[in-house]
Amino acid sequence: MAQRFFIIFLLILLLPDLFIYRSFIVKETDNVLLRILYWVPTTLLLAGLIYFTFLTSKEMIGSHLPGTFSVIFLFFVMPKVVFSLIMIIGWPFIHLAGWSKTPFLWIATILTIADAGAILYGAIYGKNRFVVKHVDFTSAYVPPAFDGYKIALLSDIHIGSWSGKPNPVQQFVELTNKQKPDIIVFTGDLVNQRAVELNGLEHILARLDAPDGVYSVLGNHDFGPYYPWDTKEERVENLIDLKRRQADMGWVLLNNENTILHRGNDSIALLGVENDGEPPFSKYADLPKAIKGTEGMFQVLLSHNPTHWCREVLPESSIDLMLAGHTHALQVELFGWSPSSRFYKEWNGMYHEGDRGLYVNIGVGHVGFPFRFGAWPEITVITLRRSTNE
Numbered sequence: 001m002a003q004r005f006f007i008i009f010l011l012i013l014l015l016p017d018l019f020i021y022r023s024f025i026v027k028e029t030d031n032v033l034l035r036i037l038y039w040v041p042t043t044l045l046l047a048g049l050i051y052f053t054f055l056t057s058k059e060m061i062g063s064h065l066p067g068t069f070s071v072i073f074l075f076f077v078m079p080k081v082v083f084s085l086i087m088i089i090g091w092p093f094i095h096l097a098g099w100s101k102t103p104f105l106w107i108a109t110i111l112t113i114a115d116a117g118a119i120l121y122g123a124i125y126g127k128n129r130f131v132v133k134h135v136d137f138t139s140a141y142v143p144p145a146f147d148g149y150k151i152a153l154l155s156d157i158h159i160g161s162w163s164g165k166p167n168p169v170q171q172f173v174e175l176t177n178k179q180k181p182d183i184i185v186f187t188g189d190l191v192n193q194r195a196v197e198l199n200g201l202e203h204i205l206a207r208l209d210a211p212d213g214v215y216s217v218l219g220n221h222d223f224g225p226y227y228p229w230d231t232k233e234e235r236v237e238n239l240i241d242l243k244r245r246q247a248d249m250g251w252v253l254l255n256n257e258n259t260i261l262h263r264g265n266d267s268i269a270l271l272g273v274e275n276d277g278e279p280p281f282s283k284y285a286d287l288p289k290a291i292k293g294t295e296g297m298f299q300v301l302l303s304h305n306p307t308h309w310c311r312e313v314l315p316e317s318s319i320d321l322m323l324a325g326h327t328h329a330l331q332v333e334l335f336g337w338s339p340s341s342r343f344y345k346e347w348n349g350m351y352h353e354g355d356r357g358l359y360v361n362i363g364v365g366h367v368g369f370p371f372r373f374g375a376w377p378e379i380t381v382i383t384l385r386r387s388t389n390e
Helices: 002-028 032-038 040-055 065-095 102-124 166-178 232-248 287-291 307-316
Strands: 131-139 150-154 183-186 214-216 251-253 257-263 266-272 299-302 321-324 349-353 356-360 378-386
Touching (some): 002 040, 032 040, 150 166, 166 378, 266 287
Parallel strands (some): 214 251, 266 299, 299 321, 321 356
16 A cells, blocks of 8 residues: 555656656756756655655654655645646647747746645645534424534544644634534544544543533544554554543543433434444444434434445434534535545535435544645534424
């Protein structure tokens, strides 16, 4: 897998540089030193790519350095990709139709600058630009006493990405509490790799507060599958530690379980399953177990991976509303489009199938790239509404 990604990123790194070097640098200067200097950033990036792909230590995996390198890589490489693509598109018009090169150079330059600016903004400000989205879910099955019930939905905190940076964590916790929800739910991926990432930040997450409590489920990252554990026992102990820490924070994990929420004489069921993903993601959910005892009630399901909705929830249950995360919208969204739409049918926002719904939260944290643009970190407030058309 590492070799495959290395080859992909190597091509992304080298191909635009080769095009620009042959098409512009060679033609613009005969100075050997300048030609050599052009390749210095590329050489350094290649060295970093080799190091972080093949030579990095276990300790480095949990640090901020890989993420920092990824942003530097994006900043130097993606503008060149954009510039090269525009000029390649313009090649037949310039060389075959005889058009002037100038308009294509202007377009390529403007888009290159815009791309570089977006990367800088997303890395410096975008990843901390928390937004609150207010959404209604209307159903005839919402009990009267729960009409107007507010659910604050968080997902994909990836707390390891905030290590040593308590202020943004404090910010989204305070912003969540400010919404005055009746309940707070979290749909998984609390950590990147290990439970120890919570060190120094647990007391902040423990301040999340709602009258009906804070409930959570486990996501694929929470099981620790991406860390090179020395033994299987270490991975098992890590998961036990993560569960204990959530309990200490006052969060209630619903591991293929349910709880009943009451308002007056009415009640609804809150269900939670452990991660249920399509390959290669882990599959630990036991939906029938989670449903048991809640038949006939209005049901809200917490399940990390949105693909679970079509694979099992819709065909094999009568669950009214499922809440998920996982996609991050790949941390990029432009004019309502995200590359995550190429991988997920349901990747952001509310989806309906008849009178049933799925909401996909694109996450409050980040993983891999410490960067968000357009797909701003999200706190969702979902208000249950009782339909008047019964």
